[in-house]
Amino acid sequence: MKKQQFLVLALAFMLLGAALLVATVAASHTFSNVLLISAREKQALLEKAEDAPAWRTMLFRNNYPLLLLGLVFFGAGLYFLRGFNHLSERGARFSKLMLTEYRPLVILLFATLVFTALSARFFTVSNFTNILKQISHYAILAAGVYFAILLGGIDISVGSVLAFSGALAALIISGQPQNAWTAPLAVLAALLVGLLAGLFNGFFIARFNLQPMIVTLATLSIFRGATLVLLGGAAVSIAGTRYAGAPLFTALGQKTLLYGSLPVPIIIMAVVYFLVWFLLNRTAFGRHMYAIGGNEEASLLSGINVVKTKMLAYMASGLMAGMAGIIITARVASATPTAGQSYEMDAIAAVVIGGTSLRGGEGKVLYTIVGALIIGMLNNIQTLIGVDSYYQTIIKGAVILLAVLLDARTGNK
Numbered sequence: 001m002k003k004q005q006f007l008v009l010a011l012a013f014m015l016l017g018a019a020l021l022v023a024t025v026a027a028s029h030t031f032s033n034v035l036l037i038s039a040r041e042k043q044a045l046l047e048k049a050e051d052a053p054a055w056r057t058m059l060f061r062n063n064y065p066l067l068l069l070g071l072v073f074f075g076a077g078l079y080f081l082r083g084f085n086h087l088s089e090r091g092a093r094f095s096k097l098m099l100t101e102y103r104p105l106v107i108l109l110f111a112t113l114v115f116t117a118l119s120a121r122f123f124t125v126s127n128f129t130n131i132l133k134q135i136s137h138y139a140i141l142a143a144g145v146y147f148a149i150l151l152g153g154i155d156i157s158v159g160s161v162l163a164f165s166g167a168l169a170a171l172i173i174s175g176q177p178q179n180a181w182t183a184p185l186a187v188l189a190a191l192l193v194g195l196l197a198g199l200f201n202g203f204f205i206a207r208f209n210l211q212p213m214i215v216t217l218a219t220l221s222i223f224r225g226a227t228l229v230l231l232g233g234a235a236v237s238i239a240g241t242r243y244a245g246a247p248l249f250t251a252l253g254q255k256t257l258l259y260g261s262l263p264v265p266i267i268i269m270a271v272v273y274f275l276v277w278f279l280l281n282r283t284a285f286g287r288h289m290y291a292i293g294g295n296e297e298a299s300l301l302s303g304i305n306v307v308k309t310k311m312l313a314y315m316a317s318g319l320m321a322g323m324a325g326i327i328i329t330a331r332v333a334s335a336t337p338t339a340g341q342s343y344e345m346d347a348i349a350a351v352v353i354g355g356t357s358l359r360g361g362e363g364k365v366l367y368t369i370v371g372a373l374i375i376g377m378l379n380n381i382q383t384l385i386g387v388d389s390y391y392q393t394i395i396k397g398a399v400i401l402l403a404v405l406l407d408a409r410t411g412n413k
Helices: 002-029 038-047 056-062 063-087 089-099 103-118 125-150 158-175 181-209 212-231 244-255 265-279 284-294 296-301 308-330 341-354 365-384 389-411
Strands: none
Touching: 002 056, 002 063, 038 056, 038 158, 056 063, 056 284, 063 158, 103 365, 125 158, 125 265, 125 284, 125 308, 125 341, 125 389, 158 181, 158 212, 158 244, 158 308, 158 341, 181 212, 181 308, 244 265, 244 284, 244 308, 265 284, 265 308, 284 308, 296 308, 296 365, 341 365, 365 389
C-alpha cells in the first residue's frame, strides 16, 4: 500500500472514531452528568425523557458499545498512521515529536477528552480554576524538584521541608497575636528555612558526592521529625481574627482577585514558573544546569563549577518547598505535623509526566506545570466520579510507573 493511502485511511478512521466518540458523549450527557452508569439507572433516565429525539436516545441506549467502536476506529487510524510514518521520513519525524517533544501536551489533550467524557462537570471554567488552585502548592514543589532532576538527581525531602516551613510560619503568627508584622516575618522565615534546607542537601550531595536519594531520604526524616518537635505533635491554627498577622498571611492562600475569579495561589504559581523559566533559559546558571545534567564530567573539564551549581540547584528546590509551605498553610489557616506527606510523589510525577528525563540534562520547566495539571485533573475526575481514595493512590502510582517506562523507552531510541 502506498504511503498516501495509509495517510488517507488513517485520517478517515481517526475522524470517524472521533466523531462517534463526541456524538455519543454529547448525547449521553443530555441524560446524565456521569457517563458510566448501570443499566437500571440508564433505563430509568430513558423513561423520564420520553420526548428526547430518537437518534439521541439510540446513542445513549447503546453508548457503551458505540464508545468502544469509536475507540476501535480511532485505534485503527493510529495503526494506519503508524504505517504511513514507517514509509515517510516526515511521518517518522512527526511520530518522534509526538512521543518526545510534545508528549506532555498530547497526554494533556487526551486526558481532557477522556475526563470530559466521564463527567459533564469536568470541562467547566469553575472546575478548571479549582484544579489550578488545588495544584498550586505541588506545582511549585515540582518546579523545585525539576532543578534536582535536571541534574540527574532527586529531592524527596520537599514534602517534609514544606511541613517544617509552614509550621514555623504558623508559630510566628500565633506567637505574637497583637502584631501585624508577623505576616511578612513568617513569609521570610519560611523561605529562609526552605533555602537553608536546600543548602543542607546540596552541601552533602555536592561536596561529598553522596547519592541524592540517600541524602534527601535522610533529610525527609529529619525535617518531618523536626516538624513534630516544633508543633509538639499537634496542629496550630491561625484562623479567626485573634491574630493580627493572620489576615494578610492567609490572603496568600485564600484571597481572589479580578472580582473573585482569580485565586492568589494561581498568580503566585505563574510568577514562580516565569522566574524559573527565565533563570534556566536566559542565564549562565541555566546553561550550566543543562550541561551538568547531560554530562557532568565534560562540564567539569570545560570549567563549570559543578559543586556550586549543584548547591544552588538544591537551594532552589528548598526555596520552592518553603513557598509551597506558605501557600498551603495560608490556605487552610493552620499547620499540622502531617502536612505535605507524599507531596514529593506528586511533585516528581509532575516532572516526569512533564517530559523531563530522569537521566538529567533534558526537559522543559513549563511542561512541568503541564504534568502537574495532568495529575490535578486525574485527582479531580476521580473525585467527580466517586472513585475511592484508596484506589486513587493506586492509580496515581500506576500513572507514575507508566510515565517512567515511557521515558525509558523513548530515551533509549
